[in-house]
Amino acid sequence: MIRLAIQKSGRLSEDSLNLIRECGISFQTSSYRLKTEATNFPLEILYLRDDDIPGYVQDGVADLGIVGQNVLVEAGMPALELEPLGFSKCRLSLAVPRAAGYDSVQDLQGKNIATSYPQILGDYLAERGVKANLHTISGSVEIAPSIGLAEAICDIVSSGSTLLGNGLREVETVFRSEAVLIANQNMSAEKREILEQLQFRMQAVRRARRNKYILLNAPTASLDAVKALLPGIKSPTVTPLAEEGWVSVQSVVNEDDFWHITGQLKAVGAEGILVLPIEKMIA
Ligand SMILES: Nc1ncnc2c1ncn2[C@@H]1O[C@H](COP(=O)(O)OP(=O)(O)OP(=O)(O)O)[C@@H](O)[C@H]1O
Numbered sequence: 446m447i448r449l450a451i452q453k454s455g456r457l458s459e460d461s462l463n464l465i466r467e468c469g470i471s472f473q474t475s476s477y478r479l480k481t482e483a484t485n486f487p488l489e490i491l492y493l494r495d496d497d498i499p500g501y502v503q504d505g506v507a508d509l510g511i512v513g514q515n516v517l518v519e520a521g522m523p524a525l526e527l528e529p530l531g532f533s534k535c536r537l538s539l540a541v542p543r544a545a546g547y548d549s550v551q552d553l554q555g556k557n558i559a560t561s562y563p564q565i566l567g568d569y570l571a572e573r574g575v576k577a578n579l580h581t582i583s584g585s586v587e588i589a590p591s592i593g594l595a596e597a598i599c600d601i602v603s604s605g606s607t608l609l610g611n612g613l614r615e616v617e618t619v620f621r622s623e624a625v626l627i628a629n630q631n632m633s634a635e636k637r638e639i640l641e642q643l644q645f646r647m648q649a650v651r652r653a654r655r656n657k658y659i660l661l662n663a664p665t666a667s668l669d670a671v672k673a674l675l676p677g678i679k680s681p682t683v684t685p686l687a688e689e690g691w692v693s694v695q696s697v698v699n700e701d702d703f704w705h706i707t708g709q710l711k712a713v714g715a716e717g718i719l720v721l722p723i724e725k726m727i728a
C-alpha cells in the first residue's frame with residue numbers, strides 16, 4: 446500500500462482527484478473523511494492542507510504528494526519533485542498599485558512587500574541585489590497596499606482578475622508553477638514498484654490529454670502532403686475509400702498544433718475531418 450497526500454479543498458483538489466480517477470483507480474470520497482483507500486489499486490489517499498504536504502512526504506508520513514511547485518520550493522524541498530502534472534498552472538508575481546511608477550525591480554529597494562512566499566521572493570530579490578522589507582501574510586495578500594500595509598505585493602496570479610479587482614498591476618514574474626507529483630526519497634522496494642505503476646498510468650493519461658485522434662478523407666494525390674502534416678506516433682494509417690482516388694487517413698495530433706494543422710489539411714484537399722479525444726496513450 447502506498448500513501449498519497451492531496452489537497453483537501455482548494456485549487457488543486459479537483460484536478461488531483463480527476464487524475465487519480467482517470468488512472469482507473471476507484472475510491473469513495475466524503476467531505477468528512479480525511480483518508481480513503483482505493484478499491485482496485487494499493488493506494489491510500491490522505492486529504493491535507495497543501496502547505497503541510499511537502500513536510501509529510503519528506504518525513505515519510507505520506508509516500509507521495511500532489512502540490513504546487515510554489516509551495517514545494519517555498520518549503521525548501523525541491524528535490525522531492527518527480528514529475529510535473531500539467532494542471533494548476535500559475536505564476537508568482539510582483540505587483541504594485543496601478544498608479545504607482547515602476548521601471549525595474551530596483552525601484553523596490555527599501556520598500557515594504559507583502560507576500561506568502563518570503564523564501565522564493567527573498568531569493569529573487571537577493572539575486573538582483575534588492576533589499577526590501579518582506580511582510581509575510583498567509584492570505585488575501587492583494588489587499589495589503591490599499592490598507593497601507595505595503596507598497597507592493599508578491600502573490601499567485603493566473604487570470605490576473607484578482608490583481609485587477611484590487612487596483613494592482615503585475616510588474617515582474619518571480620516564479621512559474623504547476624502541480625507536481627512528489628515522493629519520499631527512502632521508499633521500500635515494494636512501494637517503489639507501486640509508484641512505477643502509478644507513474645506509468647499518470648503518464649498515459651497526460652499523454653492522452655495532450656493529443657487528439659484525427660480521421661479524415663483526402664484525395665490520393667494529396668496523400669504526401671497530408672502525411673507530412675500528420676506524422677502520427679509512428680506513421681499515419683492510410684486505407685482506401687470505396688470511392689476511387691480517395692483515402693482515409695487516421696493519426697494522432699498534438700492539441701496545441703491542432704487548429705493550425707486542420708487549416709493546412711483543408712488547404713491540401715482534406716474533407717470530413719473528425720477529431721476524437723483519446724482516453725489513454727501508451728508510448
Ligand atoms: N488562481 C490560480 N490558478 C491556478 N493555480 C492556482 C491558483 N491559485 C493557486 N493555485 C495553485 O494551487 C495551489 C493551491 O491553491 P489554494 O488557493 O487552494 O491554496 P491554499 O488556500 O493555500 O489551500 P490550503 O487550504 O490547502 O492551504 C497553489 O499553491 C498554487 O500552486
Ligand SMILES: O=P(O)(O)OC[C@H]1O[C@H](OP(=O)(O)OP(=O)(O)O)[C@H](O)[C@@H]1O
Pocket residue numbers: 456584585587600601602603604605606607608
Ligand atoms: O489571477 P487570478 O485568476 O485572479 O488568481 C489569483 C488568485 O487565486 C488564488 O487565490 P484563491 O482564489 O485560490 O483563494 P485563496 O486566497 O483563498 O487561496 C491566489 O491566491 C490569487 O489570489
Ligand SMILES: [Mg+2]
Pocket residue numbers: 494495496
Ligand atoms: Mg495553503
